[in-house]
Amino acid sequence: xxxxxxxxxxxxxxxxxxxxxxxxxxxxxxxxxxxxxxxxxxxxxxxxxxxxxxxxxxxxxxxxxxxxxxxxxxxxxxxxxxxxxxxxxxxxxxxxxxxxxxxxxxxxxxxxxxxxxxxxxxxxxxxxxxxxxxxxxxxxxxxxxxxxxxxxxxxxxxxxxxxxxxxxxxxxxxxxxxxxxxxxxxxxxxxxxxxxxx
Amino acid sequence: xxxxxxxxxxxxxxxxxxxxxxxxxxxxxxxxxxxxxxxxxxxxxxxxxxxxxxxxxxxxxxxxxxxxxxxxxxxxxxxxxxxxxxxxxxxxxxxxxxxxxxxxxxxxxxxxxxxxxxxxxxxxxxxxxxxxxxxxxxxxxxxxxxxxxxxxxxxxxxxxxxxxxxxxxxxxxxxxxxxxxxxxxxxxxxxxxxxxxx
Numbered sequence: 559x560x561x562x563x564x565x566x567x568x569x570x571x572x573x574x575x576x577x578x579x580x581x582x583x584x585x586x587x588x589x590x591x592x593x594x595x596x597x598x599x600x601x602x603x604x605x606x607x608x609x610x611x612x613x614x615x616x617x618x619x620x621x622x623x624x625x626x627x628x629x630x631x632x633x634x635x636x637x638x639x640x641x642x643x644x645x646x647x648x649x650x651x652x653x654x655x656x657x658x659x660x661x662x663x664x665x666x667x668x669x670x671x672x673x674x675x676x677x678x679x680x681x682x683x684x685x686x687x688x689x690x691x692x693x694x695x696x697x698x699x700x701x702x703x704x705x706x707x708x709x710x711x712x713x714x715x716x717x718x719x720x721x722x723x724x725x726x727x728x729x730x731x732x733x734x735x736x737x738x739x740x741x742x743x744x745x746x747x748x749x750x751x752x753x754x755x756x
Numbered sequence: 757x758x759x760x761x762x763x764x765x766x767x768x769x770x771x772x773x774x775x776x777x778x779x780x781x782x783x784x785x786x787x788x789x790x791x792x793x794x795x796x797x798x799x800x801x802x803x804x805x806x807x808x809x810x811x812x813x814x815x816x817x818x819x820x821x822x823x824x825x826x827x828x829x830x831x832x833x834x835x836x837x838x839x840x841x842x843x844x845x846x847x848x849x850x851x852x853x854x855x856x857x858x859x860x861x862x863x864x865x866x867x868x869x870x871x872x873x874x875x876x877x878x879x880x881x882x883x884x885x886x887x888x889x890x891x892x893x894x895x896x897x898x899x900x901x902x903x904x905x906x907x908x909x910x911x912x913x914x915x916x917x918x919x920x921x922x923x924x925x926x927x928x929x930x931x932x933x934x935x936x937x938x939x940x941x942x943x944x945x946x947x948x949x950x951x952x953x954x
Contacts, residue, residue, distance in 0.1 A: 561849050563822045565810050569803040575795035576785050585846055587774050592807065592820065593864060597773035599804040605767040606801030609790065612763050622790065624761045648783055651759050666791060 566592075569599075618688065620664040620681040622647045630654075636661055639695040643685065643714065645702060653700070660698075663688065668706040669713055677713070685714070689721040696724040703730055764790075767797075816886065818862040818879040820845045828852075834859055837893040841883065841912065843900060851898070858896075861886065866904040867911055875911070883912070887919040894922040901928055 560567060566588055573584035591599040615621065616628035619641075623629070630636060630650075640660030644650060650662050665680045677683075688694065699714055701707035715725050730748035732741060741749075758765060764786055771782035789797040813819065814826035817839075821827070828834060828848070838858030842848060848860045863878045875881075886892065897912055899905035913923050928946035930939060939947075 561819075561827065561852055562845070563811060563820060565803065565807050565822070566820060569800070569807055572795070572800040572803050575792070575800075577788050578781070578784075583776070586776075588807070589844060589846060590775050591804070592811065594773070597770070599807045602767070602770040602773075603801040603804030603807075605763065605770050606789070606797040606804070609763050609767055609786070609797045609801075613761060613790065621759075622761060622764060624763070629759065646787060647760070648787060654759055 615664075615666075615681075619662045620666065620684055621650055621662060631661060635659075638693060640698065641685075641688070641694050641696070642698045642700050644700050645707070645710075649700065660696075665701070665710070668701055668710040670706045680710075682714070682717070686717065686721070689718050692721075694722050696726065697722045698726050698728065700728050703728075813862075813864075813879075817860045818864060818882055819848055819860060828859060833857075836891060838896065839883075839886070839892050839894070840896045840898050842898050843905070843908075847898065858894075863899070863908070866899055866908040868904045878908075880912070880915075884915065884919070887916055890919075892920050894924065895920045896924050896926065898926050901926075 569588050570581070570584045573579050573587050574581060579587070591597050591602070612624055613622050614624070614626075616623045616631055617626055618631040619628060621628040621630065625632070637660045641663050642653060642658065642660055643663045643665060644653070645665050645668050647664055647666075650664060653662070663681070663685050665682065665685070667675050667680050669675060669677065669680070689697065697714070697718060699711045701710045711727055719725055729752055730745070731752050732738065732745060732749045738746070767786045768779070768782045771777050771785050772779060777785070789795050789800070810822055811820055812822070812824075814821045814829055815824055816829040817826060819826040819828065823830070835858045839861050840851060840856065840858055841861045841863060842851070843863055843866050845862055845864075848862060851860070861879070861883050863880065863883070865873050865878050867873060867875065867878070887895065895912070895916060897909045899908045909925055917923055927950055928943070929950050930936065930943060930947045936944070
């Protein structure tokens with residue numbers, strides 16, 4: 559028999575399934591919710607319940623949305639011939655702060671055999687279908703510059719080069735504001751290789 | 757108009773009300789819940805919804821429970837003449853791992869005027885009522901050894917000494933496994949003052 563009621567233990571257990579939240583943090587969050595006047599377990603609970611029910615993926619770009627097509631795909635002023643491929647929905651939000659005016663495709667992950675993520679677990683079939691129509695003229699692959707991201711980029715290039723005339727990858731190099739003294743050697747090599755006329 | 761559906765924004769907002777969770781962590785948690793096969797927003801949502809509905813405070817010791825009295829207060833084999841006063845329910849769980857056989861009283865906080873926490877916001881009236889019967893012979897005050905905890909301990913001693921014959925405070929000193937070289941001076945002074953015959 560436990561000292562804490564099963565409702566509390568169950569909630570602690572559910573919180574522990576979230577990334578970066580261990581047993582102690584989960585306990586702290588649950589007891590904070592019980593005591594706080596600001597955070598409300600019912601409000602958080604209700605919004606979590608409606609989350610999965612009401613959300614779907616855009617039929618074209620797989621962005622999270624509540625409609626059949628997301629606001630970007632439904633916007634006729636966007637350049638539908640350019641598609642930027644990202645790993646996660648939040649990366650679309652990041653690119654929308656730039657002046658990019660094409661469309662997106664959200665993979666919802668990267669190839670990672672160790673985590674059981676193959677091409678079938680990602681939205682790659684949907685991307686192939688989309689490119690088969692011939693309407694996509696350039697595919698910009700914007701997966702993260704790490705092992706899984708690079709592997710996914712190469713896989714997509716090999717699979718989609720028969721369907722899309724131009725397939726590009728985001729530039730690698732020094733980020734703005736970086737201190738060259740502290741840049742790692744791979745970044746420096748890529749910055750040298752990618753040098754441009756001034 | 758936001759790129760992310762309002763359901764997601766609302767859930768991110770609710771997560772941000774939890775301690776130690778900022779905007780970026782909240783986003784990460786929500787998108788993890790949407791994608792993960794292990795963590796389930798519906799399960800977490802449901803357990804949060806039942807949390808506040810089904811939980812109550814024990815009528816005697818104010819521990820969280822689902823019954824009128826908690827399992828400890830309902831246990832006739834416990835020594836009801838000794839009451840250990842703690843700040844939070846989880847501290848009861850911690851003391852239950854020792855050989856303590858008395859009962860508890862959970863204050864649900866400490867005196868902290870800066871956070872708007874006075875005696876009325878804590879379960880102090882309930883403790884006074886409980887001691888008024890004369891059944892409590894020793895009150896062990898186990899608030900944290902910090903400014904708020906010490907202030908609360910002194911307040912409780914002043915208020916309850918007419919009602920309870922013995923009021924004690926947990927011993928201060930070196931924790932087990934501590935390295936004296938690195939102990940702070942207040943702890944060392946308290947360890948010296950509290951020295952005992954060997």
